[in-house]
Amino acid sequence: MPDSNEGSRLEGHRGVPGLTAAALAMPEKEVEMTRLLAFPVVVLYVSVLGMAQPATAPTTQPATQAAPPAPVARAVLISGLGGSEAYSRNLLDWSNRLQKVLTTQCGLKAENIVVLTEKADPKATPPRQEATLKNVQAAMKKMKQALGPDDQLILYMAGHGQINEPVGKLCLPGADLKADELADMLDELPIGRIVILNAASGGAEFIKIYADIGRVILTGAGAEDDGNQAYFAEFLIRGYETHLADANKDKLIDLMEAYLYAARETANFYHRQYLLGGGRRRAEGDALAWHVSGKNTRAIWRKLYAGTKNSLGKPPQLPDQPPPPDPETEPDKEPRFGDFGPNWHNRRVLAEHARLDDNAGKMGFYLWQPYEFVKPPQDEPGETGYLARRIVLGKIGQLERALGK
DSSP: OOOTTHHHHHHHTTTTTSOOHHHHTSOHHHHHHHHHHHHHHHHHHHHHHHHHSOOOOOOOOOOOOOOOOOOOEEEEEEEOOOSSHHHHHHHHHHHHHHHHHHHHTSOOOGGGEEEEESSOBTTSSSOEEEOOHHHHHHHHHHHHHHOOTTOEEEEEEESOEEOSSSSOEEOOSSSOEEHHHHHHHHHTSSOSEEEEEEOSTTTHHHHHHHOOTTEEEEESSOSTTOOSOOOHHHHHHHHHHSSTTOTTOSSOOBHHHHHHHHHHHHHHHHHTEEEOGGGSOSSTTOOEEEEEOSHHHHHHHHHHHTTSSEEEOOOOOOTTSOOOOOTTTOOOOOOOSSOOOTTGGGBOOOOOOOEEEOSTTSSOEESEETTEEOOOOOSSTTSTTTTGGGOBTTOTTTSOGGGTO
16 A cells, blocks of 8 residues: 555655765765765665556546337237127137237337237137136236336236226126226336226226326226227227328327227227118027128127127118118218118117217217217317327327427
């Protein structure tokens, strides 16, 4: 270790090998001897000092602060009880397709998605767990631990919701998921970017409880009495798969675009259906025959209702009327309202009134308001849809201008 008196010692030897004042008073021979004795001592001492001096460290730039980790999008997909073989099949199909959309189009990693379905499948990628209340709680706890303040959570729900109880519920194997329990889990998350895609029936009961600032909520069954089997998920997912939801063609589907496409197509799906045969079953358990217009709508109808006691038929030929178009080749058209044709009284009733919320549930927006599609609210702060227009699934920050990004 360097000596603390090193500086004073160096000062004392700065005159050597010259003469000190004492040496000037010596006889000439003694002075010469002093020079001889002093010189090697000084050389030795300087050599020792040279060894003791640390080498000068190279100049380095100040260390830069590490950049914060990039935001991450995570998802929890919950599919509850189907209640029938056909609807259970649809629920599983929607879960699989949404998972594919999230990983292939939205940039989510499979390990950041928790999939809960009516039946577990450990061999799936990612593995599917049974959608019990315990597993839902465990999934939300996992999200609480994994999510950062700038991350995004996508929560998807589908299945049967209860609308005839004090609080809304999603029917699960075993104990059901109550809306207030889910709201508590969401409130514990350390983030504000939460997207809720509720494609279950009875969704209106959930909006009342878990709507909050910073949350964008798309609800398929958004009216009080929407308690039937819901098909909003089919058209929400289809909008991403076909890219038809990308209205402005910027290759990014924001949540307003996703909602507008799904809400319109869900309503049109119902309104393109007419019940044949007087609108009644001949006997309990008999199949219902439906006239469904539009070749694409008929293909979707067949897929959704395969294995049920419903069938496709054709309307009868009316006297003095031209034959109806072939429904298998007829293009899908916007249903007309106010034109009360012969099948008007048998038109299928809309059972899903899709709703958009992104301002803490203060002013939910319904695209369909009988009997027309209305214009969305203006793109202004405080209006419903302002935040939804700036959120893209998985693409954190690309459209989040409302959050100062």
